[in-house]
């Protein structure tokens with residue numbers, strides 16, 4: 607038994623999801639003739655009470671499109687220093703959109719309206735124009751931290767007053783919403799665009815959606831095309847996404863609980879320190895010397911457990927659809943008995 611805690615992107619389609627994909631009615635989506643893609647886009651838009659949505663191959667693409675549609679060259683994007691758009695998208699904001707980035711040191715990846723206000727640049731010829739704020743919810747590098755709606759409202763208000771656009775990188779938004787019990791439509795009201803990933807905890811093999819109003823999504827469709835993301839019979843993939851949105855949201859609570867269980871055990875172990883407060887399905891912690899993240903991960907692998915390095919001493923576990931109770935029990939046993947003995 608391999609226990610793959612590397613990422614929630616490692617999930618494989620369930621049998622029922624595969625059946626839904628096999629049964630999908632498809633067409634050429636570049637001509638807007640794939641009924642399953644159309645259905646998925648409509649469903650995602652209406653969940654967040656927005657007018658339209660665009661199915662894309664990845665969350666990197668939906669974020670990059672969002673940056674592109676909201677900005678002009680020489681603008682800047684304001685976000686937390688841990689943001690995916692800054693950390694893990696190969697600096698695409700600069701090459702795809704010609705914009706600068708203005709980083710805020712938030713708390714576990716979360717920033718406040720006050721911090722954003724202080725970051726907005728005055729209008730001088732020698733400064734980039736502050737144009738877009740990106741909020742990540744949940745925040746991956748922040749240990750899966752999430753915003754409550756009461757934390758998001760002042761950010762929305764500030765952006766409105768300051769003529770800033772607001773994009774949500776909601777790759778794992780549903781891991782947050784099963785905790786806060788906020789409604790997606792209430793989230794939709796606060797953001798100009800929302801990106802959600804179907805290929806993370808929701809368990810689809812491929813796919814993300816960019817959600818917004820008609821005008822923005824119309825522009826986004828062109829940008830997707832030029833990024834090489836116009837897909838043909840994409841309905842097979844969209845069918846997996848539809849299945850995921852219909853059947854795999856509520857169960858994310860299980861992933862969050864499993865991660866919390868791992869976090870509680872890690873906090874009791876002598877060879878571990880700095881366990882990030884576990885709020886959703888991500889557990890980030892440090893291993894003490896003489897362990898390094900590399901040597902610890904190598905040792906875990908001998909017990910059939912896979913994890914990802916997040917720094918010289920830092921390790922990440924991520925729970926998901928393909929991790930069950932038995933695997934969590936086995937991981938707990940390895941961490942608290944087998945490795946403890948080996949140290």
Ligand SMILES: *Cc1c(COP(=O)(O)O)cnc(C)c1O
Nearest residue numbers: 664665666667690742746775777
């Ligand atoms: C995974 C992820 C993305 C998108 O990643 P892709 O691998 O390109 O789909 C975007 N933002 C966050 C916070 C993510 O975790």
